[in-house]
Amino acid sequence: MDYKIGLQHHGILGQKWGKRNGPPYPLGGGDYTQAERKAIYKKRKQPNSIYNKKHFDEVLSADKTTLSTLSYDRDRTKNTDMFYATHNVLDKHQYNALFNRKVSQTLYDENGNSLGTGMFLKYRIDNSLKQNVKVASEDSGAEVFRNLYKKDRDFYNFVTDDERMQSYFVSDKYKFKGYREARDVLKRMRNDDYVPTAEELQKVYRMFNYVIPYDGQGDARKGRDAYTQRTKFFNACKQAGYGAVLDTNDAIYGGFKARSPVIVFDMEQVVPKDVYRTKTSEQRFSQMVLVGRKALGI
Numbered sequence: 355m356d357y358k359i360g361l362q363h364h365g366i367l368g369q370k371w372g373k374r375n376g377p378p379y380p381l382g383g384g385d386y387t388q389a390e391r392k393a394i395y396k397k398r399k400q401p402n403s404i405y406n407k408k409h410f411d412e413v414l415s416a417d418k419t420t421l422s423t424l425s426y427d428r429d430r431t432k433n434t435d436m437f438y439a440t441h442n443v444l445d446k447h448q449y450n451a452l453f454n455r456k457v458s459q460t461l462y463d464e465n466g467n468s469l470g471t472g473m474f475l476k477y478r479i480d481n482s483l484k485q486n487v488k489v490a491s492e493d494s495g496a497e498v499f500r501n502l503y504k505k506d507r508d509f510y511n512f513v514t515d516d517e518r519m520q521s522y523f524v525s526d527k528y529k530f531k532g533y534r535e536a537r538d539v540l541k542r543m544r545n546d547d548y549v550p551t552a553e554e555l556q557k558v559y560r561m562f563n564y565v566i567p568y569d570g571q572g573d574a575r576k577g578r579d580a581y582t583q584r585t586k587f588f589n590a591c592k593q594a595g596y597g598a599v600l601d602t603n604d605a606i607y608g609g610f611k612a613r614s615p616v617i618v619f620d621m622e623q624v625v626p627k628d629v630y631r632t633k634t635s636e637q638r639f640s641q642m643v644l645v646g647r648k649a650l651g652i
Contacts, residue, residue: 407605412489412614414441414598419483420627421618422446424454424476428629431481435585435619436567438601439481442614444647449612450478450640454632475637480628487597487623489616492606495599496559498590500552512583513558514543520561522568522580536561562587563602566617588619597623 414421421439423430431437440446454476461469490498502509512518520540539554550558566584570577591599597620600606604615618624 404606404611406491407600407602408492411491411494411596412600414483414487414489414616416483416486416623419487421481421483421616421624423479423481424449424632425479426457426459426474426476428477428479430477431479431621431624431626435581435621436588437618438567438615439618440612440615442612444643445612445614447640447643448647450632450637451644454637454640475632475634477629478632479626482625482627484623484625487618487620488595490591490594490596490599492556492559492600492602494594494596495563495591495602496552496556498594498596499559499562499587500555502587502590503555506586509583509586512579513562514540516540516544518579519565519583522565522576533561560602560607563599563617592620596620 419441421441423437423439425437440449456473456475458471459474460471463469503513504510520537535557539550539557542548542554543550543558565580566587568577568580570580591597598616598618601612601615601617604612
């Protein structure tokens with residue numbers, strides 16, 4: 355019998371003798387081939403890298419970071435459990451151009467007396483940090499979400515009950531690009547015997563990340579429910595060392611790919627620094643910046 359004839363396996367390109375480098379074995383941090391490392395390096399060096407947002411945490415330096423947000427409420431970052439913000443200049447212009455519109459507001463003096471009503475743009479609220487704040491990437495946020503889903507029965511019910519988390523999209527649900535994907539996973543999860551994979555739970559996390567700020571829209575019970583569940587999630591994130599999570603919809607799945615949109619929840623580190631009413635001239639300039647950004651693809 356000729357033993358030289360038969361199926362032979364020679365590993366993968368770049369594999370060293372005796373080294374399990376690649377399928378069916380997972381690639382560790384130091385196990386990548388030169389070609390794989392080069393491909394990852396290129397992804398990470400791309401402007402506004404989606405790869406980085408998905409897989410790498412960000413640290414906001416207290417001595418360099420200004421977290422900026424827009425709101426019709428000048429005290430938006432006071433006495434709250436979370437707020438949306440960015441520390442990127444281009445993002446600030448983008449949000450100002452897209453989401454800042456004049457609305458009718460009544461002004462009051464320091465004693466609470468009405469000064470009259472007019473049409474006003476939002477306030478720009480800039481905040482500094484007492485200490486560095488770590489921002490969870492999509493992977494890190496999803497890991498905290500998965501652990502909470504497995505350990506906390508009420509959180510589990512919140513996620514799987516189609517009358518709770520899913521219903522909080524209301525009429526906006528189809529604006530969320532991952533809605534159908536997450537919905538399909540949630541349908542399978544209704545079967546008590548079905549065990550979702552880590553990848554499937556990551557899809558559901560995208561939905562949860564989108565629902566986080568839901569206030570009930572007039573329904574106090576739903577508002578309390580969303581608040582309770584996000585508080586659990588925020589506390590679990592804090593225990594893991596995070597003070598904010600990436601706003602995955604704006605950063606990765608939304609149409610405009612913001613660079614550094616974050617959901618800040620470690621409010622003990624936030625110090626309101628400057629608040630001012632935005633002007634029409636500023637908004638027009640932001641609109642010009644947005645047009646230029648789209649033209650240049652940045």
